Amino acid sequence: MKKTKLVKKAWDMFRKVKKEAEKEIKIAIYSHHPELAQLLKELIGDEENSCVLVKKMDEFDLSQSFDLRIFFLIGEKEEIENLKEVINTLKGERYLVAVVDGERDTLSRLKEKKIPLHLVHILSSSEDYVEFLKAVVEKIPRGKIVSAGKKLLPLRDFVAERIIKEVALENGWLAAIGILPGADYPFLTLNQIRMTLELATIYEREINKSRLKEILSVAGGGLVARSLAREALSLVPFAGWLAKGGISYSGTLAMGKLLKEYFRRGKWQ
Numbered sequence: 555m556k557k558t559k560l561v562k563k564a565w566d567m568f569r570k571v572k573k574e575a576e577k578e579i580k581i582a583i584y585s586h587h588p589e590l591a592q593l594l595k596e597l598i599g600d601e602e603n604s605c606v607l608v609k610k611m612d613e614f615d616l617s618q619s620f621d622l623r624i625f626f627l628i629g630e631k632e633e634i635e636n637l638k639e640v641i642n643t644l645k646g647e648r649y650l651v652a653v654v655d656g657e658r659d660t661l662s663r664l665k666e667k668k669i670p671l672h673l674v675h676i677l678s679s680s681e682d683y684v685e686f687l688k689a690v691v692e693k694i695p696r697g698k699i700v701s702a703g704k705k706l707l708p709l710r711d712f713v714a715e716r717i718i719k720e721v722a723l724e725n726g727w728l729a730a731i732g733i734l735p736g737a738d739y740p741f742l743t744l745n746q747i748r749m750t751l752e753l754a755t756i757y758e759r760e761i762n763k764s765r766l767k768e769i770l771s772v773a774g775g776g777l778v779a780r781s782l783a784r785e786a787l788s789l790v791p792f793a794g795w796l797a798k799g800g801i802s803y804s805g806t807l808a809m810g811k812l813l814k815e816y817f818r819r820g821k822w823q
Contacts, residue, residue, distance in 0.1 A: 560740075560743070560744075563744060563747075564744075564747050564751075567744070567747060567748055567751060568751050568761055571700060571748070571751045571752055571755050572755065574697065574698075574700045574701060575700045575701055575704045575755050575756070576701065577697070577698055577700075577701040578605075578701070579605050579621050579694070579698045579701045579702050579705060579706075580605060580607070580619070580620045580621055581598065581599075581605060581606045581607070581620060581621060581622045581623075581624065581690075582606075582607050582608075582609055582618070582620045582622075582623050582624065583595055583598075583606065583607070583608050583609065583624045583625075583626055584609050584610070584611050584613070584614055584623065584624070584625050584626065584640075585608070585609075585610070585611060585625070585626035585627070586610070586611050586627075586628075586630075586633055586636075587626070587628060588608055588609075588610060590626060590628070590654065591608045591626045592608055594624070594626055594652065595607075595608050597683065597687065597708060598687070598690060598706060598708060598709060599705070599706040599707070599708065599709075605702075605705050605706060606706070611625075611633075611636055611637075611640070614640050616643060616644075616645075620647075621648065621694060621695055621698055622648045622649065622650070622690065622693050622694060623644070623647060623648070623649040623650075624649065624650050624651075624652060624690070625637055625640070625641075625649065625650070625651045625652070626652045626653075626654070627651065627652070627653045627654075628653070628654055628655050629653050629654075629655065629660035629663075631663060634660075634663045634664060634667055634669075635667070637651065637667075637669065638667040638668075638669060641669060648693050648694075648695070649673065649693075650673055650674075650675065650686075650689055650690065650693060651664075651669065651673055651674045651675065652674075652675050652677055652686060653674060653675070653676050653677065654676075654677040654678070655678075660676070661674070661676070675689060687708070687709060687712055688712050688715075690709065690712075691709055691712040691713055691715075691716050692716065694713075696720075699713055699716060699717065700713075700717075700752050700755055700756060703717075703752075703755075703756030704755060704756050704758065710756055710757070711814075711818070713756055714753055714756060714757075714810075714814045714818075715814075717749060717752050717753060717756075717810070718749065718753075718806075718807060718810030718811060718814065719807070721745050721746070721748065721749040721806055721810065722803050722804075722806040722807040722810060723803065724745055725742050725745050725746070725802045725803060725805075725806040726799040726800065726802050726803030726806070727799060728741050728742055728745070728802070729742065729798045729799045729801070729802030729803075730798055730799025730802075731799075742802060742806075745806070746806060746809060749806070749809075749810055749813070750813055753810070753813050753814055753817050754813075754817055757817035757818055759817050
């Protein structure tokens with residue numbers, strides 16, 4: 555792909571990422587205990603951030619649209635009964651359940667009510683809260699993930715990790731299934747550019763046309779991984795596709811982690 559064409563595609567991509575960053579994102583936390591739910595809100599977003607709303611359980615209303623609904627319980631039997639009724643009306647919407655200070659048989663009660671346990675997080679330690687915040691980020695629609703990273707500061711690093719992981723996986727598959735030599739390189743490069751733009755945007759680093767040269771040079775680092783992949787393909791002909799995909803995945807992952815630290819530490823001024 556010619557450099558001028560690549561710059562144009564990168565600029566178009568930047569405008570798209572910038573537009574995505576301005577999308578409205580809404581998360582609702584429902585609870586019978588609003589004072590506890592308020593603490594959870596502060597973990598997810600700034601105290602005054604209107605992206606995260608705290609509501610009483612009896613205020614549940616499907617006429618309001620949210621990107622994610624979180625139900626915050628302390629594990630009482632009545633809460634679980636009420637939760638089951640509410641979940642039955644969700645019709646495929648994204649949700650998570652957080653339980654703090656639950657009784658010993660809380661999970662049994664949830665299982666008995668056929669509430670999916672993979673969506674339930676018991677919060678009893680700091681590690682549990684970290685895993686829960688990661689789950690929140692994983693549940694946010696991909697089209698809103700840049701907006702979430704920019705607007706919900708406590709989730710920013712988790713959003714960055716999700717972006718890096720997804721782009722690395724995509725590049726790994728693209729490299730693995732590539733049929734014609736070099737045919738996948740433009741797609742790998744554009745994915746790396748998109749990852750760079752998204753990370754720069756969520757960490758609020760300024761981007762203009764002159765910055766694109768830096769971005770393109772960073773993404774050009776993929777050439778090294780691509781060269782290694784070709785060498786691996788020639789050395790291991792029957793398993794070459796696996797080596798090719800693995801190298802592309804690990805190379806993109808390493809690049810993403812370096813970029814994350816670069817932007818997070820404010821090196822891009």
